[in-house]
Amino acid sequence: MFQILLQQMLTMLTLAIFGFALIKSKTLDSEGTRQISTILTMYVMPAAMIASFHTDFDLSRLKLFGWAAIAAFLTVLSRIFLNYFIFDKNDRIAKYSVTFPNSGFFGIPIVTALIGIEGVFFMTAFIMVTNVMQWTYGQTLISGNRHSMSIKKLFLNPAMIGATIGLFLFITQIALPPFIWKAVDSIAALNTSLAMIVIGSYLANSNFKEIFTSRPAYKAATMRLLITPLLAFIIIKLLPINNAEVELVLTIASVAPAAANTAILGRLFGGDYKYGARIVVLTSLISILTIPFMIQFAQFIYAL
Template identity: 40%
Template sequence: MKTNLLRCILSKLSIERVFAISLVILEQLATMFFIMLFGFMLVRIKILDMVGSQQIANMTTKFVIPIVLMMSFQQPYDPAQLSLLLFTFIGALLLMISRIISARLLMRKGTKIDQFAVVFSNTAFVGIPIIFPLLGYQGIFYLSMYIVVSSVLQFTYGIWILSEGKQAMTIRQAFLNPASIGAFIGFVLYMLQIELPNVLYNGLDKIADTSSPLGMILLGGYLARSRLKEIFMVKNNYWTVMVRLLITPLIGLVIIWLLPIQNQSVLLVLSIANCTPTAVNTALFSQLYGGDYEYGARLVVLASLLAMVTMPIMITLSNLLLSIN
């Protein structure tokens, strides 16, 4: 029985084991930060304007990320792996529900954008480039369930929040969004064990590799267009970001700990997805559904920068609590 938490942590303490994954993640975050600076530079020297950024965002969201999810299912069928996928789906759903409840309770004085920023994280743009080098497509295979759950809720509950109930939640929005379609196509190919021809596989694989750089270039563009004073000098920004990066991940970590999951890859995927920063769609959806686009962008930038500190801490804590090797 999971009773003595401190004893459980200390008995499994291994400095080498605890920090190995965290150091890899920190290195990935640093790499992503430099790509973000490249996006920052492109905007500042007027190579990339707002129209170009919107086109990149649409291309990445509607095509590149769905391709990444589809490609993650290109592997031999394994019944045990399928059951783990189900557990990942359940874990992702519980994490999202806990965030919705936390946002309702902790952000009562915040805006609709604050609630969206707390509930939805940048799992695709930040999670994929961290998980892929660690676990390959197998890790993305499990992460796909988290991205699908998040996407379904973004295109339903998220839009409903930002539009203040003016946009109804529909089945079409839930299952015909790009992430759901990409994962569904991949799942069908997986169940039927249809392997893509080498030329097609290699081409799509190269396209999938662009998901991380494109996402970071977008974030760099948001940073370049933001007023630094309004990002770092507004107290309310920090409360929203603290709830997103520290409070909800701690609650989520307890949920992951209580789940009957022993598989190391699934635990690592859920742990990383649990502490990723605020979703880029906080800015994009705010612009589309009547919110304060600039405020949403400031939250995305601040959370993304501070995540370079909080994510290694949260992953180290996850390694200790969950005994991830």
């Protein structure tokens, strides 16, 4: 598994470098990056979620989906609790970056490489829960205003729509024509390439001196990539999941770098979005090294 993980991380790094080169060569500009990000978020990631539900109905699998959602909720709560003691009251961006991982951009490609698209079934449970928490607790955290929560975005964001459609098709077993599923699979296959090109564009537009000399960003990165995953491993171990596939998917979701929304929501709701962008880029770079080792360590803990 370590070799497969390392190969996948190197592949993702190469794609990120490609995205970096596209920006530096002016083949791609900021508007093009924004459009790719929109396509990825609005259509490609939801398509990957829907594709993961293209399987025969299995009640035991649906129960495991529920346990994955419970694990995700407990994991987020543990981070919120830990952040209270680690970060200053006003360091809202750091708290957000530690609480919410980039389980879509980073998690889905790794799960697909290790397990296949069917593994995204359980990643969808994690993404659904974190989306709900992002648009409630997360938005309130960054804005500092409890009344800023958007109920509309809570239910009508692309991840929730994709997950709802997928769950509906899985439970009802409505037979769609094969050409539709093939089209959905083809769109879903774009996820890894587009996600890493976007990450590469973040790198190209970043000030590396500011990224690598920011001590607060390193503190947030240590919490996001090393400390909070350990808490997640303990939670996963204690829950009665007893399924290696689900445990691996939840582990991958837990070791991912900071969510891109750390910068995006920071800009929308008055947070220090430049600081957020530094954390996103820093954790994305370091995670290429930490993810393979952390997943191997998690497997050791689960085997105890």
